[in-house]
Amino acid sequence: MTATLALGDDALVLSHRLAEWAGHAPVLEEEVALANIALDLLGQARLLLSLAGDEDELAYLREERAFRNVQLVEQPNGDFAHTIARQLYFSVYQHGLYEQLSAGDGEFAGLAAKAVKEVAYHRDHAEQWTLRLGDGTPESHDRMQHAVDALWRFTGELFQPVEGVEVEWKTLRNDWLASVTAVLERATLTVPAGPQSGGWTAGAGRQGIHTEPFGRMIAEMQHLHRSHPGASW
Amino acid sequence: MAAVTASHTTQATAGSTDGADGALAAAFDAAVAAEERIEPRDWMPDAYRASLVRQMAQHAHSEIIGMQPEANWITRAPSLRRKAILIAKVQDEAGHGLYLYSAAETLGTGREELLDKLHAGRQRYSSIFNYPTLTWADVGAIGWLVDGAAITNQVPLCRCSYGPYARAMVRICKEESFHQRQGYELLLALSNGTAAQHEMAQDAVNRWWWPSLMMFGPPDDASSHSAQSMTWKIKRHSNDELRQRFVDICVPQAEVLGLTLPDPDLRWNEERGQHDFGAIDWTEFQEVLKGNGPCNEQRLTQRRRAHEEGAWVRDAAAAYAQKQTVVPNGEATA
Numbered sequence: 001m002t003a004t005l006a007l008g009d010d011a012l013v014l015s016h017r018l019a020e021w022a023g024h025a026p027v028l029e030e031e032v033a034l035a036n037i038a039l040d041l042l043g044q045a046r047l048l049l050s051l052a053g054d055e056d057e058l059a060y061l062r063e064e065r066a067f068r069n070v071q072l073v074e075q076p077n078g079d080f081a082h083t084i085a086r087q088l089y090f091s092v093y094q095h096g097l098y099e100q101l102s103a104g105d106g107e108f109a110g111l112a113a114k115a116v117k118e119v120a121y122h123r124d125h126a127e128q129w130t131l132r133l134g135d136g137t138p139e140s141h142d143r144m145q146h147a148v149d150a151l152w153r154f155t156g157e158l159f160q161p162v163e164g165v166e167v168e169w170k171t172l173r174n175d176w177l178a179s180v181t182a183v184l185e186r187a188t189l190t191v192p193a194g195p196q197s198g199g200w201t202a203g204a205g206r207q208g209i210h211t212e213p214f215g216r217m218i219a220e221m222q223h224l225h226r227s228h229p230g231a232s233w
Numbered sequence: 234m235a236a237v238t239a240s241h242t243t244q245a246t247a248g249s250t251d252g253a254d255g256a257l258a259a260a261f262d263a264a265v266a267a268e269e270r271i272e273p274r275d276w277m278p279d280a281y282r283a284s285l286v287r288q289m290a291q292h293a294h295s296e297i298i299g300m301q302p303e304a305n306w307i308t309r310a311p312s313l314r315r316k317a318i319l320i321a322k323v324q325d326e327a328g329h330g331l332y333l334y335s336a337a338e339t340l341g342t343g344r345e346e347l348l349d350k351l352h353a354g355r356q357r358y359s360s361i362f363n364y365p366t367l368t369w370a371d372v373g374a375i376g377w378l379v380d381g382a383a384i385t386n387q388v389p390l391c392r393c394s395y396g397p398y399a400r401a402m403v404r405i406c407k408e409e410s411f412h413q414r415q416g417y418e419l420l421l422a423l424s425n426g427t428a429a430q431h432e433m434a435q436d437a438v439n440r441w442w443w444p445s446l447m448m449f450g451p452p453d454d455a456s457s458h459s460a461q462s463m464t465w466k467i468k469r470h471s472n473d474e475l476r477q478r479f480v481d482i483c484v485p486q487a488e489v490l491g492l493t494l495p496d497p498d499l500r501w502n503e504e505r506g507q508h509d510f511g512a513i514d515w516t517e518f519q520e521v522l523k524g525n526g527p528c529n530e531q532r533l534t535q536r537r538r539a540h541e542e543g544a545w546v547r548d549a550a551a552a553y554a555q556k557q558t559v560v561p562n563g564e565a566t567a
Contacts, residue, residue, distance in 0.1 A: 012313075019316075022304035022323050023535065026543020027550075028297070028331055035324035042317050049313075056312050080546045135556065136549025143545070224369055225311045231427050233312040233369075233419075 002068065003164030005058070006206055007108070008048030009069035012059060013214075014090060015041035016221060017077055026080055033125055037087070040118040047111055060225035064215045065208040072154035074205070074214040078147065081133055081140070085147035088126040092179050093158045093172070095119045100167040108165070127183050134187025141188065148184060149192050156197025157205060265466050270396035273339040281465055284458065285395050286340050287356070288467065293333035294351045294358035296326045298532050302366040303375060311369060315419065319372060322412050329405045336397040352537045360518065361448050363526030370423050370430075370437035376416010377490075378438070378445040378483070384409050385479045386449065389469035398467075417486065424491045431491075438487070439495040446510075447518045449476040455515075480508050 498511035
């Protein structure tokens, strides 16, 4: 249960954030790309939440403290650079995670084998944009560096072991760090020097301790469903 | 259209004379009459080109602005299944916009130029997207009625005389029909749901019915572009013909839905074999076209803001691409 909710909530919440871009993207091709990634993640969330129970009950009727997603995915979109930095950090993590899971024979092996193909595409998209923004104009470089720095402290939580998720967490973190460092350097960006977790955030999302914007996000997400108890849609 | 292309090439090198233009125009008219497709490199009258650019740009802009009223409900969709359907639909609309801008570009214009005209209010988009989505049921009403009206309009465009437009429409109509069925199914679920859901569905249909009928444009006796478009086989049926066809399709569908259409004058006319329906409020239609509808300002402002706030991202992509084509000694590789 802990494991399915952790993986499922990550996908559900990030999907929601990406879908907030619909109609606001900087270029039409990104309307398509961001919606496409949101849709892939929502598909993963539905499979995972269905393993844990009723997908809609879990998405719409849990309170904030019962969500198990990492704090990284609930961070507001900010500007396009923030969205890309969040996506880079998460998709490199999720790609490593699903690669390991798909190679094993645990309960997530089948799902991970399907999802890893989608996530490889998400990762490529995030890496390409990190390069374009980091090594684009002085303004885009500054914005990308700012985003990379601002979200860095939410990355430590990605490697807090989750009960029931059978992966080598240390390998996952080392591979993540090597990949992210390589991309940031190619993008002429500086890898943030600070700790990957503020003391108070470590493991917090996985225990249902979230950041303030998250409550408002799920209030919007759940409002209609909660206004019509028992209705089907 | 190979013959016209050939003669175009010949005449272009020989220099243009009235006689040559006359021959080209005659060949063009003959091709249109023979139901041949006009292709980008073929000769075409300037007014035909301008008319297509106007219509295709307006069509593309409608796909892009049309994302907004539906995207308004993505974050509040009441089930994960409905949410996935809605995201996919809005994504398709962005894709349709891209096809249509590409098709318009075959006529010698550019996407940037067309978007600038949209943002400056110099080119239009469909009047329907100036209405607000106030409840979840509006998402269903848009699927059923707005997409339904769009399909009624667009299916004949699959036989439009301009090849790139006709081919774009074949692809778009396939996806639109899918959206329309999904919208209908959404309304059916609401109509058969709780009393509050049923009421929500009826309210949405009440608000979207008349604006959907206005999507077919002004009545035939007031439509400025119609006659010429029909001669050129860009358009195949008049506004009023298509509107009538749409009403006749919707009436039985509304019955299956268990919802009523908000028109006391709507009844079957045995003699005509079609439905009679009430008068459309053309004053409202004109006001919306003039920019005074409920959401005109909001829709354009959001579109302009997305474009302006995205400028630094597009600049970054361009600067990065530029660097990739330059080798260390400073010479471009491409």
